[in-house]
Amino acid sequence: xxxxxxxxxxxxxxxxxAAQTSPSQTTQVWPTRPVTLVVPFPAGGPVxxxxxxxxxxxxxxxxxxxxxxxxxxxxxxxxxxxxxxxPGDGSVLLFGNQATHTFSQLMPKKPLxxxxxxxxxxxxxxxNSKVLVTRKDFPANSLSEFISYAKxxxxxxQYGSAGTGSAxxxxxxxxxxxxxxxxxxxxxxxxxxxxxxIMGGRIDYICDVISTAVPLVRGNQxxxxxxxxxARSPAMPELPTAHEQGLKDFDCDGWNAFFFxxxxxxxxVRRLATAISDILDMPAMRERxxxxxxxxxGRERRTPEYLSRxxxxxxxKWAAPVKASGASEE
Numbered sequence: 001x002x003x004x005x006x007x008x009x010x011x012x013x014x015x016x017x018a019a020q021t022s023p024s025q026t027t028q029v030w031p032t033r034p035v036t037l038v039v040p041f042p043a044g045g046p047v048x049x050x051x052x053x054x055x056x057x058x059x060x061x062x063x064x065x066x067x068x069x070x071x072x073x074x075x076x077x078x079x080x081x082x083x084x085x086x087p088g089d090g091s092v093l094l095f096g097n098q099a100t101h102t103f104s105q106l107m108p109k110k111p112l113x114x115x116x117x118x119x120x121x122x123x124x125x126x127x128n129s130k131v132l133v134t135r136k137d138f139p140a141n142s143l144s145e146f147i148s149y150a151k152x153x154x155x156x157x158q159y160g161s162a163g164t165g166s167a168x169x170x171x172x173x174x175x176x177x178x179x180x181x182x183x184x185x186x187x188x189x190x191x192x193x194x195x196x197x198i199m200g201g202r203i204d205y206i207c208d209v210i211s212t213a214v215p216l217v218r219g220n221q222x223x224x225x226x227x228x229x230x231a232r233s234p235a236m237p238e239l240p241t242a243h244e245q246g247l248k249d250f251d252c253d254g255w256n257a258f259f260f261x262x263x264x265x266x267x268x269v270r271r272l273a274t275a276i277s278d279i280l281d282m283p284a285m286r287e288r289x290x291x292x293x294x295x296x297x298g299r300e301r302r303t304p305e306y307l308s309r310x311x312x313x314x315x316x317k318w319a320a321p322v323k324a325s326g327a328s329e330e
Contacts, residue, residue, distance in 0.1 A: 032064075033064070033091065034064065034065040034066070034067050034091075035058075035064055035065070035066045035067070035090065035091055035092070035093065036066075036067050036069050036091060036092045036093075037051060037054075037055050037058075037066050037067065037068055037069065037093055037094075037095060038069050038071055038079050038080075038082055038083050038092065038093070038094045038095065039051045039068055039069065039070050039071070039079065039095050040071055040072065040076035040077070040078065040079025040080050040094065040095075040096070040099075040100055041070065041072050041076055041079070041162060041166075041190050041191070042070055042072040042189055042190035042192060042193075043068075043070045043192075044190070044192045045162065045190050045191040045192050045212065046128070046191060046208075046209040046211040046212040046292075047076075047095060047097065047191075047209075047256060048068070048070060049211065049292070050095075050125070050126055050211070050256060050289070050292070050294065051068060051095040051256075052068055053285075053288065053289075054066075054095075054125060054276065054279065055067075055068055057279045057282075057285065058272075058275060058276075058279070061275050061278070061279065062271075062275055072163075072189045072190050073163065073189060074112075074163060074164070074165065075099045075103065075104075075161075075162060075163035075164050075165030075166035075169060075187075076096070076097065076099040076100045076104070076162075076163070076165070076166055077099070077100065077104045077108075077111075077112050077113075077165060078112075079094065079100070080094055080096060080100035080101075080104060080112070080113060080115075081112040081113050083119070083259065083260075083261055084112075084113035084114075084118035084119060084261060084262075085113075085261075086261045087261065087263075088120065088260060088261040088262055088263030088264035088265075089264070090260065090264055090265070090268040092260075092261065093122065093258055093259060093260045093261075093272070094119070094258070094259045094260075095125075095256060095257075095258060096119075096256070096257055096258070096259045097167055097254055097255060097256045097257070098167045098170075098254050098255065098314060098318075099162075099163075099165055099166045099167045099170075100115070100259075101115040101119075101257075101259070101311050101314070102115070102311070102314045102315055102318050103165045103166070103167070103169075103170050103318070103322065104165060105315060106315070106318060106319055106322040106323070107164075107165050107322060108165075115311060115315070116311060116312070116315075117262065118261070118262050119259040119260065119261065119262060120259065120260040120261065120262055120263070120264045120269055120304075121257070121259055121269075121304050121307035121308045121311060122257070122258040122259060122260055122269050122272050122273050122276075122304055122307065123257060123258050123272065123273035123276045123277065123302050123303065123304065123307060124255055124256075124257040124297050124301055124302060124306065124307050124310065125256050125257055125258060125276055125280070125297075126255065126256050126289060126294045126295065126296065126297070127253060127254070127255045127294070127295040127296075127297055128209050128210060128211065128253065128254050128255065128256065128293070128294050128295065129209075129210045129227055129228065129229040129233050129253055129254075129293060129295070130167070130168070130171045130207050130208065130209060130210065130227075130228040130229065130252050130253070130254065131207070131208055131209075131210050131213045131217075131224050131226070131227050131228060131236070131239065132146065132175065132205060132207055132224065132225045132226045132227075132228060132242070133195075133198060133205060133206050133207075133208045133213050133216070133217070133222045133223065133224055133225075134146070134198070134204060134205040134222065134223045134225060135198050135199070135201045135203070135204060135205070135222065135223070136199075136220065136221060136222055136223050137201065138204060138205065138223060140225065141223075141225070142225060142226075142245060143225050143226040143240075143242055143245035143246065143247065144245060144246060146205075146225050146226075147179045147181075150176075150179065150181045150183065151179070151180065151181055154181045154182055154183055157183045157184065157204045157205075158183065158184045158185075158186050158203045158204055159172050159176075159183050159184070159185060159186065159203065159204060159205045159206060159207075160185075160186045160187075160188055160194035160195075160197060160198060160203045160205075160206045161185065161186075161187055161188065161194060161206065161207075162187075162188060162189075162190050162191040162194060163187045163188060163189060163190070164185070164187045166187075167209070167254045168191060168194070168206060168207050168208060168209070169185065169187065170252075170318070170322065171207035171228060171252040171254075172185070172205075172206065172207040173185075173322075174250075174252055174321060175207055175228065175242075175250070175252075177321070178247055178250055179247070186203050191206075191208060191209065191212055192212075194206055194208075195208065195212060195216065195222070198222055199216065199221045199222060207228060207252070209254070209293075210227070210233055210235055210236065210292075210293030210294075211235075211292035211293045211294055213236075213293075214235050214236060214292065214293050217236070224236065224239055226239070226240065226241065226242045226245055226247075227239050227240065227241045227242065228241070228242050228250060228251070228252045228253075229241055229251060229252070229253050230243065230249075230251050230253070233293050234290055234293075235290070235291065235292065235293030236293065255297075255310070257307050257310075258272060258273075258276065259307075260272075269304055270304065273302060273303060273304055276302065277299060277302040280296050280297075280302065281299075
């Protein structure tokens with residue numbers, strides 16, 4: 001895996017050098033028409049919600065309309081593949097995450113795209129936490145009770161996800177591995193449909209993004225048992241982490257970031273990165289995101305270079321766990 005990452009980094013540097021352009025060229029190609037922001041999940045989910053918030057501010061700040069295009073399926077891979085094949089002129093970009101740029105490479109035998117060579121990283125926008133959510137009548141009220149029940153009833157339990165290879169899927173795979181259970185996976189075309197079945201009692205649990213879970217937990221429609229992050233979240237300060245409940249050092253934090261197709265001019269990439277960073281510095285924006293349970297990355301992390309390193313480090317970090325989980329065989 002380290003050899004692959006090293007080779008990928010070389011491709012990344014080469015692609016970045018090839019993407020240089022003059023300011024006059026930039027103003028001619030972007031933004032001169034509406035920009036399509038591909039969200040690789042159905043409308044209504046946590047990734048879609050965050051993308052729409054950013055799209056509104058980008059339209060106002062850059063004076064060009066940003067149009068959301070939802071392309072769900074395959075845990076985010078289908079939408080990412082659409083952007084990977086798009087022209088690098090700034091007219092199309094992806095609101096990606098670990099599913100599109102990590103799990104898409106580690107799980108299938110023949111990935112739909114190359115997460116490093118086929119994209120130009122722009123900027124990380126948010127960092128998110130996951131939470132273990134169960135149907136409200138699940139017979140457990142803590143992580144320890146959940147573990148005991150899951151071990152005794154593994155054959156009849158089911159967990160949902162936003163699709164095979166999605167962050168919600170792999171997080172639950174990691175959780176199941178950590179507690180030593182083999183539970184049936186039920187993939188959906190997005191988090192929204194999965195949560196509907198959690199609320200309806202048709203499946204038992206999901207490792208959901210906290211921004212989706214918070215309103216449903218507060219509305220007593222589902223039950224939250226543990227935060228799957230190193231530290232508690234301001235959005236749910238009363239919810240203890242898995243680490244606090246005995247599952248030591250369990251961490252499945254994720255992120256969302258903007259990616260252009262390969263070959264996108266550097267001036268366009270940096271213009272978007274600057275705009276996103278300025279938006280994140282708006283007190284109202286920070287308050288809104290943190291209210292959803294999302295974390296705002298520090299300014300030093302809001303660069304194309306940081307996102308490039310993050311993609312490569314996540315490929316290295318998750319390679320062994322995904323292989324060991326057997327998820328790569330699905």
